Amino acid sequence: MNFSLIRTLGYCIGGIWTAWGGRERIEAKQLKNLRRLIQTARNKSPYFNKLYTHLPETNLIKLNDLPVTSKVDLMDKFDNWLTDRSLTLAQARKHMDSMDNLGVPIGEYAVFRTSGSSGEPAVIVIPSSVLEFIFGLSLARLSKKQLQIERKIKKAGTNVIITGGNGHFAGAGLHKLMHFLAPRLAEKITFIPAEQPIGKTVKQLNGMGQIASIMIYPSMLAILTREKEAGRLTIEPKLFKVAGETFTSELRGRVEKVFPSLEYGIVDIYACTECLFMAFKCDCGRQHVLEDWVILEAVDENKQPVPDGELSTTALITVLYNHVQPFIRYDIGDRLRFYREPCACGSPFRSFQIEGRQATVVRVGNVTLSPLAFDLEHESAQRVQLVQTSEFVFEVRAELLNPDNPDQVFEQIIQSISAVFSKNGLVDVKVGKSDAPPLLTASGKFHEVIPLK
Numbered sequence: 001m002n003f004s005l006i007r008t009l010g011y012c013i014g015g016i017w018t019a020w021g022g023r024e025r026i027e028a029k030q031l032k033n034l035r036r037l038i039q040t041a042r043n044k045s046p047y048f049n050k051l052y053t054h055l056p057e058t059n060l061i062k063l064n065d066l067p068v069t070s071k072v073d074l075m076d077k078f079d080n081w082l083t084d085r086s087l088t089l090a091q092a093r094k095h096m097d098s099m100d101n102l103g104v105p106i107g108e109y110a111v112f113r114t115s116g117s118s119g120e121p122a123v124i125v126i127p128s129s130v131l132e133f134i135f136g137l138s139l140a141r142l143s144k145k146q147l148q149i150e151r152k153i154k155k156a157g158t159n160v161i162i163t164g165g166n167g168h169f170a171g172a173g174l175h176k177l178m179h180f181l182a183p184r185l186a187e188k189i190t191f192i193p194a195e196q197p198i199g200k201t202v203k204q205l206n207g208m209g210q211i212a213s214i215m216i217y218p219s220m221l222a223i224l225t226r227e228k229e230a231g232r233l234t235i236e237p238k239l240f241k242v243a244g245e246t247f248t249s250e251l252r253g254r255v256e257k258v259f260p261s262l263e264y265g266i267v268d269i270y271a272c273t274e275c276l277f278m279a280f281k282c283d284c285g286r287q288h289v290l291e292d293w294v295i296l297e298a299v300d301e302n303k304q305p306v307p308d309g310e311l312s313t314t315a316l317i318t319v320l321y322n323h324v325q326p327f328i329r330y331d332i333g334d335r336l337r338f339y340r341e342p343c344a345c346g347s348p349f350r351s352f353q354i355e356g357r358q359a360t361v362v363r364v365g366n367v368t369l370s371p372l373a374f375d376l377e378h379e380s381a382q383r384v385q386l387v388q389t390s391e392f393v394f395e396v397r398a399e400l401l402n403p404d405n406p407d408q409v410f411e412q413i414i415q416s417i418s419a420v421f422s423k424n425g426l427v428d429v430k431v432g433k434s435d436a437p438p439l440l441t442a443s444g445k446f447h448e449v450i451p452l453k
């Protein structure tokens, strides 16, 4: 696997040239890139060859002609899906068995996995073109102000990533990979696993001196915000980068209030392992799709397009810069809304607002409750989690701050939860204490409420 600066520059110059040409040039480039990808997929991927048998000639194909694909189908046919027959699912999984291999390429590719929070984890194959694309298009699309921040932040103190450390996730793996391929371009990063106890993370952060930036999941940032509010966390970072979950405006307000040191604000990155760079946030705060290389479609439950301005049920992505593992009209399960009006920043690229995944609701009997119905904060606890173990039985898991009477803390939390159930007419629900620590998703995300699967 080789990282080419020349190809990176090619992406950058091409990206600038396409944007200069406005809508017409963007759409022409997108169609050209789409047909190139379809041709490769037809020629080299047995899965797509079969899927596209009935379709017209590639140079006549339009996006809507193509069937929607899903993670389950593609993972099931993994060895027939890739356009390079030399890498098998068994090889990729074996490579990922050892954490020593995190960010270490396997032949021409890097491999990562998704968290699997929506079912089976997917194995994602990253050729060097993906990395060249990320660097090249960042240079082409980020504003002057954003590029200046990127430069300044590298020298402003320690840069930290807090993310899942129990698997080959792109969050921590990409930086290791860049150190391996292009050490001069890679940032120096301090990694903290999201799975470790909060007290340990707080201590580690407090002992770091000046922190420039922290890359983090919003759910973890919510916990750090609480720690800062309580006075236990003393850091004064200049920038937060959040990714991997929906970042609400409520949380943004709280973070900005308790961290007045945020000179460069909070950058909200919308991406997934399948498509590591799909949009850029402009100075007006909107997400713009990298339409020359990524097709993002807002669709309803029948996978039909929804008009701009309306909230979609899910979204489909087509990743035009990864020819090794084609993602074409791939359902990513996110809900979003394209803006009707063009953005004030003047960008010719379409902009959208992300609403996140459909909230994970809790079902008890005939009652459906939002996780937001429960107040799971307690002054003597760092993390509180409510787990549904059977339809009418719940347990509370918590990381406490060494209170004098832990049972009393649990009792108070349980009372507040039980009150929510009774308010909703559920009197037979049992809520008990669990001694087990809170559960995290495979990629280290913390969900306050875990409904029965």
Ligand SMILES: [Zn+2]
Residues within 6 Å of the ligand: 282, 283, 284, 285, 286, 288, 343, 344, 345, 346, 347, 351
């Ligand atoms: Zn804009």
